[in-house]
Amino acid sequence: MVLRQPGENGRGRDLMRGLMQEWPLLIHKVIDYAAAEHGGRAVLSRSVEGPMHRTTYREVRARSLRVAKRLQLDGIAVGDRVATLAWNTWRHLEAWYGIAGIGAVYHTVNPRLFADQIVYIMNHARDRVLFLDLTFVPLAEKIAGRLPSVERYIVLTDAAHMPDTSLPNAVAYEEWLAGADEDFTWAAVEETNAAGLCYTSGTTGEPKGVLYSHRSNVLHAMMTVMPDAFGLSTRDVVLPVVPLFHANSWSLAFAAPMAGSALVMPGPKLDGASVYDILTTERVTFTAAVPTIWFALLQHLEKTGGALPDLTRVAIGGSACPPAVIEAFERKYDVPVLHAWGMTEMSPVGSICSVKPEVWSEDYGKLLAVKATQGYTPFSVEWKITDDAGVALPHDGKTFGRLKVRGPAVARRYYQREDEEILDEEGYFDTGDVATIDGDGYMRITDRSKDVIKSGGEWISSIELENLAVGHPDVAEAAVIGISHPKWDERPLLIVVPKPGRVPEKDAVLDFLRPNIARWWMPDDMVVVADLPHTATGKILKTELRDRFRDYRLPTEA
Numbered sequence: 392m393v394l395r396q397p398g399e400n401g402r403g404r405d406l407m408r409g410l411m412q413e414w415p416l417l418i419h420k421v422i423d424y425a426a427a428e429h430g431g432r433a434v435l436s437r438s439v440e441g442p443m444h445r446t447t448y449r450e451v452r453a454r455s456l457r458v459a460k461r462l463q464l465d466g467i468a469v470g471d472r473v474a475t476l477a478w479n480t481w482r483h484l485e486a487w488y489g490i491a492g493i494g495a496v497y498h499t500v501n502p503r504l505f506a507d508q509i510v511y512i513m514n515h516a517r518d519r520v521l522f523l524d525l526t527f528v529p530l531a532e533k534i535a536g537r538l539p540s541v542e543r544y545i546v547l548t549d550a551a552h553m554p555d556t557s558l559p560n561a562v563a564y565e566e567w568l569a570g571a572d573e574d575f576t577w578a579a580v581e582e583t584n585a586a587g588l589c590y591t592s593g594t595t596g597e598p599k600g601v602l603y604s605h606r607s608n609v610l611h612a613m614m615t616v617m618p619d620a621f622g623l624s625t626r627d628v629v630l631p632v633v634p635l636f637h638a639n640s641w642s643l644a645f646a647a648p649m650a651g652s653a654l655v656m657p658g659p660k661l662d663g664a665s666v667y668d669i670l671t672t673e674r675v676t677f678t679a680a681v682p683t684i685w686f687a688l689l690q691h692l693e694k695t696g697g698a699l700p701d702l703t704r705v706a707i708g709g710s711a712c713p714p715a716v717i718e719a720f721e722r723k724y725d726v727p728v729l730h731a732w733g734m735t736e737m738s739p740v741g742s743i744c745s746v747k748p749e750v751w752s753e754d755y756g757k758l759l760a761v762k763a764t765q766g767y768t769p770f771s772v773e774w775k776i777t778d779d780a781g782v783a784l785p786h787d788g789k790t791f792g793r794l795k796v797r798g799p800a801v802a803r804r805y806y807q808r809e810d811e812e813i814l815d816e817e818g819y820f821d822t823g824d825v826a827t828i829d830g831d832g833y834m835r836i837t838d839r840s841k842d843v844i845k846s847g848g849e850w851i852s853s854i855e856l857e858n859l860a861v862g863h864p865d866v867a868e869a870a871v872i873g874i875s876h877p878k879w880d881e882r883p884l885l886i887v888v889p890k891p892g893r894v895p896e897k898d899a900v901l902d903f904l905r906p907n908i909a910r911w912w913m914p915d916d917m918v919v920v921a922d923l924p925h926t927a928t929g930k931i932l933k934t935e936l937r938d939r940f941r942d943y944r945l946p947t948e949a
């Protein structure tokens with residue numbers, strides 16, 4: 392049918408619509424698909440109670456339908472927020488699909504936040520129900536009095552493990568679920584309806600809510616499944632070490648069922664030995680997490696002499712992955728690394744570093760230089776770098792600029808701050824990261840804009856110095872911050888955590904950096920500390936370090 396609509400000039404303009412079906416991109420269609428096409432595929436979890444739990448996509452779907460029906464019996468309706476404070480397990484997964492399946496919004500709360508932050512975001516979201524793991528019952532008991540909107544606490548366990556609790560209206564999940572059968576039809580909501588809510592951890596200012604839609608989650612998962620992204624298939628066994636509460640587990644709770652991959656959920660145990668154990672026992676082929684998890688795994692492997700025979704790739708992101716970590720995985724354990732970048736506001740994946748033929752090299756040093764970048768955009772992410780005035784900068788691999796992004800899975804507004812404009816006039820969102828992009832499309836984050844060190848009018852990349860420093864055999868973790876300097880404005884201070892039993896010497900570490908950096912990038916001093924403060928998503932908390940070292944005097948000041 393040809394529709395006629397008046398054009399801008401007032402004369403008729405032809406508008407030809409496609410004649411294909413309306414099939415809204417809803418996330419419960421993902422679990423429907425997995426149950427229909429890959430129904431017997433395993434979903435394995437380390438339960439919070441201890442033992443391994445085995446189920447299938449068919450079973451997960453059936454129980455999600457019961458969650459949905461049961462929530463509806465409790466009066467939960469379209470648009471209501473239902474919070475989860477939980478590890479990655481099958482129950483958390485069922486809760487997600489069940490919540491979104493009635494058009495309500497799953498709100499993942501990061502248990503690593505301070506209690507006051509949790510209270511703030513749950514009140515801001517006005518959550519009506521909280522699903523929580525046994526682990527978090529004591530935490531919830533402490534704050535329940537300050538959560539007036541929460542009507543019911545559902546503890547993700549069975550009657551036998553249900554603790555005595557002061558939580559109002561508390562019930563064991565399995566008992567609660569027994570109150571509904573699976574005879575239920577998913578709500579027919581629009582694909583643009585809200586499905587999930589996740590607050591940025593707010594390293595500066597108040598946490599801000601990112602409100603995902605069904606459509607954004609589905610499109611984002613389709614993007615991460617693609618071959619040069621995570622490349623998931625029915626032959627994969629996927630272990631999201633990255634929690635569901637860390638920006639949608641980087642899509643894996645949707646992407647794995649969409650691809651028909653088996654899913655392994657690590658539960659509460661995320662230390663090196665436990666991750667190694669589940670990786671090898673369940674023969675995981677693909678896994679993803681932040682660098683600190685992989686530091687711990689590599690240390691465990693070094694100590695025990697273990698191997699990773701089944702793993703075919705590992706995605707590392709959330710913070711810059713040091714080249715030394717990439718090299719260890721690839722050369723010692725024969726596991727290719729996919730370095731990924733993104734943020735809560737991007738659902739979260741923004742770029743992934745796979746090797747295009749034009750950058751392939753036989754020389755591992757050259758290849759590593761590519762693999763250490765944050766990669767290029769998959770289809771559906773667009774980006775640019777600009778100066779402070781918003782003028783686009785060249786993609787020459789040298790010019791730094793503010794990294795800005797747009798796409799169907801990028802935030803347009805923050806929840807309950809809808810009057811605040813967060814996009815530029817071309818519709819791009821400023822990520823707060825400073826980056827270069829080279830001629831082949833590979834992006835390198837030099838810093839968060841607030842962490843970059845400004846010395847004599849030039850910028851020094853704290854990330855690059857940190858990456859180099861952790862390559863030194865005595866250094867376990869490193870942070871670089873700017874210390875104010877009378878002549879140069881700021882100069883870098885290197886702060887390192889020693890490897891167990893080692894004593895990093897300042898001169899030795901600085902000499903180690905020297906061949907790889909410009910002279911004026913050399914830190915003016917180095918201090919050794921027992922540990923570094925981290926955010927709830929595993930990043931080094933630079934704001935706290937800057938506070939701690941506010942009165943620090945550099946030896947070069949005199």
Ligand code: ADP
Pocket residue numbers: 590591592593594638707708709710711712730731732733734735736739765822823824836838839926928930
């Ligand atoms: P937060 O709420 O702590 O900001 P996010 O997970 O949304 O949590 O953090 C996103 C930020 O993390 C990015 O803007 C970027 O600064 C940093 N980041 C993520 N991945 C990488 C990476 N691969 N390399 C460098 N920085 C990264």
